[in-house]
Structure formats: C-alpha cells, structure tokens
Amino acid sequence: MAWKIPLSDIAMDGEEIDAVRDVLQSKWLSMGPVTEEFEAAFARYLGVKHAFAVSNGTAALHIAHAVLGIGSGDEVITPSLTFVATANSVLYCGAKPVFADIAGTDDLNIAWEEVAAKVSPLTRAITVVHYGGYPCDMEPILEVARNHDLRVVEDAAHAVGATYKGKKCGTIGDVGCFSFFANKNLSTGEGGMVVTNDDDLAERIRVMRSHGMTTLTWDRHRGHGYSYDVTDLGYNYRTSEIASALGIVQLRRLEQNNAKRKRIADRYRNALEGIEGIGCPFSGSIDGESSHHIFPVVLSGNISRAGLQAELKERGIQTSIHYPPIHLFTYYRRLLGDTPGSLPNTEFVGEHEMTLPLYPGMIDGEVDYICTSIDEVTSGIPAGEEGSQGMR
Numbered sequence: 001m002a003w004k005i006p007l008s009d010i011a012m013d014g015e016e017i018d019a020v021r022d023v024l025q026s027k028w029l030s031m032g033p034v035t036e037e038f039e040a041a042f043a044r045y046l047g048v049k050h051a052f053a054v055s056n057g058t059a060a061l062h063i064a065h066a067v068l069g070i071g072s073g074d075e076v077i078t079p080s081l082t083f084v085a086t087a088n089s090v091l092y093c094g095a096k097p098v099f100a101d102i103a104g105t106d107d108l109n110i111a112w113e114e115v116a117a118k119v120s121p122l123t124r125a126i127t128v129v130h131y132g133g134y135p136c137d138m139e140p141i142l143e144v145a146r147n148h149d150l151r152v153v154e155d156a157a158h159a160v161g162a163t164y165k166g167k168k169c170g171t172i173g174d175v176g177c178f179s180f181f182a183n184k185n186l187s188t189g190e191g192g193m194v195v196t197n198d199d200d201l202a203e204r205i206r207v208m209r210s211h212g213m214t215t216l217t218w219d220r221h222r223g224h225g226y227s228y229d230v231t232d233l234g235y236n237y238r239t240s241e242i243a244s245a246l247g248i249v250q251l252r253r254l255e256q257n258n259a260k261r262k263r264i265a266d267r268y269r270n271a272l273e274g275i276e277g278i279g280c281p282f283s284g285s286i287d288g289e290s291s292h293h294i295f296p297v298v299l300s301g302n303i304s305r306a307g308l309q310a311e312l313k314e315r316g317i318q319t320s321i322h323y324p325p326i327h328l329f330t331y332y333r334r335l336l337g338d339t340p341g342s343l344p345n346t347e348f349v350g351e352h353e354m355t356l357p358l359y360p361g362m363i364d365g366e367v368d369y370i371c372t373s374i375d376e377v378t379s380g381i382p383a384g385e386e387g388s389q390g391m392r
C-alpha cells in the first residue's frame, strides 16, 4: 500500500550515511568508542549522570526493573494504555504488573490517584509512560512513591527531549528508558538507552547489559586485561557501533525535529478544534514541553473509528491506534484475570482513539488535507455501531 501520507517517516540525510560509512571503514562494529561517544552526548543532553546504550527499548525496560531488584512476588503499577513491552518487562522479572487507569479522555497519562489506589504491601515500583511525549504529572506520583518506599521507572520511549518542570523526561524517576526504534523521534532502526543518576544502579546496568561480565571485548581490545569475572546474571543487550553512529547524528538534530513536530501538532489542534466529535487530548497547559511523538485524537462515542479509518485509508492517509489496552489482551487476561470494565477510561480511549500522521518532514498542506478529510467524512457518516455513549 503506497500511502499518500504515512503515519511516520524518519528525518535522515547524507550525514547519517557518512557516519555509518565511517564506522564500516573503521572495521570495529561491536560496542566501542562510537557508542561511548553516543552515551556521553545523550547523558549531556539529558543532564543525567549515566547513560547506557542497549539493543532496544524493551531491553532498557527489562534492565531497569531488574537492577531495581524487582522479582517474583513483587508488584509494579503501570498503565494499560501503552505498548505491551512496558508490562512485559515486568513479567520478565517474574513480577506482576498491576494496571492503573489513565486520568481521562483529555489526559491520557496514568492518574496518580489511580496509582495510589493500587498500592499494596507487594508493590515495589511505579512505571510511568509519558504518552505521546506528554509528560506525566510526576510530582504527585513521586510523592506516592516516597510515601510507600517505591521506586519509579520512566518509560520515556515517546518522550526523548520532552521536559517536566525544567527536567528532561527520563531523568525524574530512579531509572529512565528510551527506545530508538524506527518510528521513534530519535531513530537508529533498533536501539535504546537506560539512564540514571544513581552510581550503584549504573554499575549494575553496565554489567547486566553484557552477560554480567566485568569487562567488554572493547576493553580487552584496548589491552585492559585478558580475563573477566561474571558477577551477576546478565544478558546480551548491547548495541552496535552502526546504531550508535546513527544515534549521534539523530541526537544532534533532535531539538530541531521536535520543534517541527510541535508546529505540526499545533496546526492539527487549530484545524480540528471546530470539528464535532473530534477531541485533541492534552489540551490543557503543562509545566513542560511534549516531544510530540504522535498526534492522538479521541472520537466521541457516535463516530465509528473503523469507518473513519477506512475512509481515510481510501484517501491515502495512514492512521493507527495507541493503544489496544494491555489488560484486555488474551495472554494478559489469562494470566491476570482482568475483565472489561476494570479500567473504564483506558478502555474508552482504547476503543475511540485514532492516531494521525506526524513526522518532522510533514508539510502544512498535508495536515490540512487530513483535517479536511476528517471533517468531510465525519459530517457524512451516520452513527457507528458502538452507540452514542458519549464522552466520559
């Protein structure tokens, strides 16, 4: 399917090609000096003490929960309106994800009141997701964590460059996790980063990323010893010099690309404001700045999402859904026994959210074409099968 306007597109040019060529010509492809440079630049950009490049965002999340000592019998409170990897990474540690509802149809982030209500004697951590790059209201969440001696993990996969009260997302909790998957704001194809200000956690992250080994192949290549010890159960979650070379260039351009995304998001908001039944979440002001990873809209109950998506597809516009709630997936229902109705706001948004194209290279005419198309389709479309339950 050749889309007229795809959901996302990577902003990339000759600089990335040069950077990758340099790595290939150096003939050192596995984690080494280019990765160290990427990590240092990323840490500097975020204003965080330690950054470790890993193979993907899911590995970052697994490492984060593991180094916090989360294991069998523990509970981690997390949203259900997120990518499945957020909750899977808790399961990898043998712990149980406990889902808390989002605030509503405008604030799609986890609600601190819902988090507080889900705390039990088994709770060890709160894992938040900055949905779409819009920062969670971290202050009350950190307060719940302090009151119950819980750790806080930030799944900042959407939020590279986003800020909350002057701090970069990912640096506010104990450990922050980023993804550099192909459709993310900073893309290396596959990749991720774990960040922390805690020296002890940093040492455990470093070791866990590479088999629990005390030295890297790169260290030995430089003559730093011949042997190594294994001090913990580790994994191979390393990245490559090729990905890191892409990351360095992409990071340099991130602020500029996020600013382009913001301009497009603002144009969407203005154009969609007047269209009946189309809600643009995160309409309120935030003490910070979104990274504008995606542009979600929430449809009123009388608009058929499937019908609208099909009509937009006819017009060459790709759309998506963020997200089918995790607690209703077959595997999770079998495992945890959740039933529909347990997270009403999450479920409403899961049924009525639609994600519109957003990427730095989008032009105004494309945004206008999408908004005009939505206006035309929604004015002509009869009520959908869901019935008019209205906005909650």
Ligand SMILES: *Cc1c(COP(=O)(O)O)cnc(C)c1O
Binding pocket: 056, 057, 058, 059, 082, 083, 085, 086, 129, 155, 157, 158, 178, 179, 180, 181, 190, 191, 192
């Ligand atoms: C992309 C994403 C991940 C997983 O990252 P990968 O690099 O694909 O493993 C985790 N959480 C969220 C919210 C994501 O969007």
